[in-house]
Amino acid sequence: MDPNIYALVLDTLNRATSQDTEVLKPAEKKLQEWEIEPGFYSVLLNVLSNHSIDVNVRWLAVMCFKNGVDRYWRRNAPNAIQDEEKQKLRQGLLTTSILSEPIAQIATQEAVLIAKIARFDCPTHWPTLLPDLIGAMKAPQPLMQQRSLLIFHHVVKALASKRLIEDKRTFQELTVSVYSFILNLWHENTELFLRHIQEGAATELITEHLEKALLCLRILRKLTVFGFKKPHESQDAIAFLNVVFDRAKTSLECRKLLKGRGIYPLELCEKFIIHLTKVALGVLFFHPFSYVPLIRPSLEFALYYCFTEQGMSLTYERFTIQCLNIVKGILQCVEYKLPKGSEPVKEPLTLQGHQQKVAVLQPSAVSLVCRQLVARYFPLSADDLALWDAEPESFATDEAGESWKYSLRPCTEAVFMELFHEYRSILAPELVRLLASLQESQVSPDDLPAILKKDAIYNAVGLAAFDLYDDVDFDEWFTKVLSQELKITDNNYRIIRRRVCQLIGQWCGVRASAALRPAMYAALLEPLARAGEDAAVKLAAAEALRSTIDDFNFDVEQFAPFAPHALSALYDLLVTIAYMLPAATTLIPVSKLNFFRRD
Incomplete structure (x- = not known):
């Protein structure tokens, strides 16, 4: 590229930041044509280094530079940037003007740009990068210290990602x-x-x-x-x-x-x-x-x-x-974790780690954590109920994947299950006592705090279903309590109705007798087919119904009398959800709608 092209490139960058598409499109096309021209990235570096140029123009310049590094920095890439120009670019990227960039957003993009190059060239072709950055960190100017640290951070991040x-x-x-x-x-x-x-x-x-x-x-x-x-x-x-x-x-x-x-x-x-x-x-x-x-x-x-x-x-x-x-x-x-049975511990640090864990997680501490999780973290919050009222279909969408890393409710539930699985002998009696305490008095549909407490305990029993196999008689619980709670139609009781549906889905494959299946189908179809029933409750019932059908012990003949009613109710639910989708911020997963899938 001709050395005098600087003014032309600068003018093109200016036009490429225009809001007028007739000006913007030709300028973008011209910049794309120049991507493979020798000297183009040197001009972009000159634009970047000039703090008097408009911020939007410099922003576009650094983005063009980044794209060029992605496409043309590798030696074997088509139209690769020549080694002589690369050397000049590496030297120019650590000048005082770059290390003293006043605009934070541009400084971040410059740091990412340098890190991209460092991933290819450091340390073989750019041995001075890290020493120069460390030297800049010792400079007396606070801005230069911060910018060099920012670049160093992105360079380290890029180099740490390499796996060879x-x-x-x-x-x-x-x-x-x-x-x-x-x-x-x-x-x-x-x-x-x-x-x-x-x-x-x-x-x-x-x-x-x-x-x-x-x-x-x-x-x-x-x-x-x-x-x-x-x-x-x-x-x-x-x-x-x-x-x-x-x-x-x-x-x-x-x-x-x-x-x-x-x-x-x-x-x-x-x-x-x-x-x-x-x-x-x-x-x-x-x-x-x-x-x-x-x-x-x-x-x-x-x-x-x-x-x-x-x-x-x-x-x-x-x-x-x-x-x-x-x-x-x-x-x-x-x-x-210690080996099972009488196997010896091969790694001394395994025994030490187990001892450290046990020293803190004493039975009293484990019981306290369990009670606190159920009492403080499991109850639905005001924000949860507000979301339920505003977007029931979004509220009903299960958290999936690794949501426990970023969302509080999935996180607390994951910790509870891990804790319960390891300390079952301590926590099972604790949870059974909590469940028994609910049977002592009937919860009034007007008593929202009591309903939320009951929902939290039910949630815990559902999460720990496999570990409570010997401690909870689900057949009796379902017949005497859960099936009756599904009939209570008060608005506040939708919380319990939804949870009961989930409990049926969680326990059907754990401990539910074959003779109980028809009663479970009938119980789930009641809220599913009920006119005016809350959408979140219906979705929970549909998901539970799918769980009962996907169960290994599913009997087609047992379900046959309920099939016409189930198909009709599910079709109505599908129509309702489809009607609600345009206003929803979170789409219902396909798994929610694919009720009769058999893997």
Whole structure:
């Protein structure tokens, strides 16, 4: 490309940001034609480096540059960028103008751009990248420190994602060379932002150090999880992991102060706390033996902040989910489970991990957690009921996949099931007592709190169905209680009707006699065919009906008398849901509508 083309490219970029399609389209086409021209990306870099150019133009330039790296940076790519131009681009991307980018959004895109190149070229073809960035982090200018940290974060993130053995070895060597420096930088900025919050310093000062501390923490998380074969063999990694929960405790107190003042860094502080828990989860998942010394402090930490009044007063939903995921991860981890029978323990850390877990999860603590989950986390909230009223079809859609990682209700239910499965002998009597307490008095349809409590206990019994096989006589319970509750048509009782339908679906394959099947079909068809019945209840009944049909012991002849009524009711429900879909924000999954699928 001719060196004098700069003005033409700049003009084309200007026109490509126009709102007029007649101006925009030809400009976009011209930029696409230039993607394979030698020197084009050098011109884009010059545009990026000029802070006096319009922000929208520079934004478009960095996006074009990123697209070009994706398509033409590989040596064997068609129309690949020449090595001479690549060398100039690598040098130009670490100039003062790039490292002092004033616009945060453009700075982020530049960091991603550099990381994309680093994934191809670092360290073989770009050995100076990391030393130059570390040098820039030591610069006296706060903005340059922040931008170089931002770039370093994205570079580390890109390099950590490589999975070839040689790439992993290279990343481990990188970790050894930079870990101590980043750890010290994290300590320094964390101390500063915590102290500034406690002293009531200016928002700008708090934000500056909090942003740097958060970037350092993100870098440390990738280095710790992917940069060591065994993190517990590194003194620096141990030093970092040993302060994670202490920093989280202090940060939660500081978050409370920020929340009281209602200032911007609150959101950043919450992200900082969440990333501390992500460090713990990452090490637990990828290096369970390295996590053994953290089992006890992390369980005590999670139980305090999720199940005590003092701790819960400092928390927020995303943090609670992370803590419960740590508990779930420890309970699930096979490395902390003793062999069955008389087999010897081959790995000493397995025995140590089991002992650490048992030391915290004593019977009294396990019972407390179970009661708190059922009493505090399982009842439907005001927001749940509001969603039910506004969009019953969305409310009725089951959470699927890995929603337990991000949503509170699936998370608490997953922890409950994991806890119940491991401590069945302790929790089964506890849950049976809770269930028996409901039979002592009839719940009034006007008593919403009592209905929500009953629904929560029913939910727990449904989740633990397989573990309660010997403790609950479902036939008797269904005949005397559940089938009768389906007949109560008060609006508040829709909560119980929906849950009863779900219970039938959960227990039909666990402990329900063949003789009971016709009564179950009839019970489910009652709300399904009832005029004016709540849509969420009908969907629960339809899902339960599908579960009874998919059951291994399904008898076609038993179901035959109910088939015409079931098909009619399901067709009516399908029409109703189809009519409601245009206003819905969440579509009903195909599995909800495919009632008679037989795998």
